[in-house]
Amino acid sequence: MRRDVTKYGFSTRSIHAGEEPDYEAGATGDVVPPLHLTTTYVWYNPSKPVSEYDYVRSSNPTRKAYETKLAAIENVKYGLAFASGMAAETAILQALTSSGDHIIGFDDLYGGTRRLFDKVYTNLLISYIDLNDLEKFEATIRPETKIVWIESPTNPLTKICDIAAVAKVAHKHGLVVVVDNTFLSPYFLKPTELGADIIVHSTTKYIGGHSDVLGGAVLMSDDDLYEKVKAIQNNCGAVLSPFDSYLNMRGIKTLSVRMEQHQKNAFVVARYLEGHPKVNRVLYPGLESHPQHELVKRQSSGFGGMLSFELKGTLEDAEKFMGQLTLFVTAESLGGVESLIELPSKMTHVHVDKSVREAIGISDTLIRVSVGIEDVKDLIADLEQALDSIN
Ligand SMILES: *Cc1c(COP(=O)(O)O)cnc(C)c1O
Numbered sequence: 001m002r003r004d005v006t007k008y009g010f011s012t013r014s015i016h017a018g019e020e021p022d023y024e025a026g027a028t029g030d031v032v033p034p035l036h037l038t039t040t041y042v043w044y045n046p047s048k049p050v051s052e053y054d055y056v057r058s059s060n061p062t063r064k065a066y067e068t069k070l071a072a073i074e075n076v077k078y079g080l081a082f083a084s085g086m087a088a089e090t091a092i093l094q095a096l097t098s099s100g101d102h103i104i105g106f107d108d109l110y111g112g113t114r115r116l117f118d119k120v121y122t123n124l125l126i127s128y129i130d131l132n133d134l135e136k137f138e139a140t141i142r143p144e145t146k147i148v149w150i151e152s153p154t155n156p157l158t159k160i161c162d163i164a165a166v167a168k169v170a171h172k173h174g175l176v177v178v179v180d181n182t183f184l185s186p187y188f189l190k191p192t193e194l195g196a197d198i199i200v201h202s203t204t205k206y207i208g209g210h211s212d213v214l215g216g217a218v219l220m221s222d223d224d225l226y227e228k229v230k231a232i233q234n235n236c237g238a239v240l241s242p243f244d245s246y247l248n249m250r251g252i253k254t255l256s257v258r259m260e261q262h263q264k265n266a267f268v269v270a271r272y273l274e275g276h277p278k279v280n281r282v283l284y285p286g287l288e289s290h291p292q293h294e295l296v297k298r299q300s301s302g303f304g305g306m307l308s309f310e311l312k313g314t315l316e317d318a319e320k321f322m323g324q325l326t327l328f329v330t331a332e333s334l335g336g337v338e339s340l341i342e343l344p345s346k347m348t349h350v351h352v353d354k355s356v357r358e359a360i361g362i363s364d365t366l367i368r369v370s371v372g373i374e375d376v377k378d379l380i381a382d383l384e385q386a387l388d389s390i391n
Contacts (some may be wrong), residue, residue, distance in 0.1 A: 340373070
């Protein structure tokens with residue numbers, strides 16, 4: 001390695017960490033390292049492999065470069081890439097829990113995470129609580145509690161939690177603090193700097209950034225945690241393929257400029273909606289009206305590109321509005337360059353009981369937007385014509 005990337009800023013690390021131009025004499029001189037598709041590696045003889053690699057699942061140069069880049073942009077020692085966000089979460093649970101253990105989760109966690117906890121890990125006890133209530137959090141901790149699982153902001157309600165405050169209580173009781181950093185991405189939030197022990201990502205979202213690669217990641221600096229999760233990565237095998245690793249490395253190189261533009265556009269969209277007479281309320285952590293605006297300002301360097309808003313009227317109005325949009329695409333998922341819109345009550349959160357949805361604030365007309373990086377005037381014009389078309 002000719003470069004010490006640790007001295008560089010975020011964008012420089014995004015582009016250069018994990019990658020070196022090929023300066024070997026007689027080699028190709030690639031500026032961008034090649035994609036290594038081989039599944040196995042040659043040995044000189046049975047006691048002497050040619051390289052550090054022996055089999056693709058254990059490690060391969062493309063995934064290793066990508067894992068190095070991921071760790072560099074999260075400011076941690078280790079990165080591990082998985083085939084999906086859910087595979088990454090599973091690896092954490094496999095590595096750190098056994099039957100009878102207890103996990104505490106933020107009460108508005110991603111639906112797939114709740115399903116994994118409730119339907120697959122039925123041998124674990126799970127408590128969902130509002131982690132803004134630290135007394136309740138501490139009272140919920142038992143001798144068997146192993147992990148506190150945080151998302152900030154949550155979706156679709158954009159609830160924030162004070163990661164440093166939760167980590168302080170958690171560490172007093174020996175818990176591992178896991179933060180799902182999918183929504184803000186390392187560009188806006190560095191959970192380990194606030195006390196988190198493990199960061200998990202669905203890289204399917206902002207890290208990949210183009211809605212075309214499924215993937216997940218686990219990041220940490222602790223040697224012991226790393227060895228445990230790495231063993232699961234190799235032994236259970238839900239690894240990211242070399243090709244998908246290559247695509248995600250490509251995605252990361254533009255993460256900082258994409259996140260800036262997502263946020264810029266999200267602000268314009270949020271302010272436009274906030275001033276619109278057919279909109280009840282807008283949930284975007286960047287707005288002064290967001291109940292936890294001060295907290296999010298303190299712990300992250302930005303607010304991201306995700307927002308939700310509640311339309312006045314009925315479910316039918318919400319569906320009609322969405323049907324009139326021509327630029328926004330109705331779809332689940334988020335974090336790609338294109339703007340996506342979805343109706344949680346009928347799409348991502350349809351499996352949550354209506355009574356629960358209403359109790360936590362997911363009404364029939366709450367609409368979630370993943371604001372893309374198109375020209376924002378085109379986004380506003382599309383919203384305007386669709387809003388004009390309803391009652
Ligand atoms: C999408 C998502 C996941 C799951 O990731 P997959 O890549 O779809 O498996 C986990 N957490 C959050 C916050 C997500 O948005």
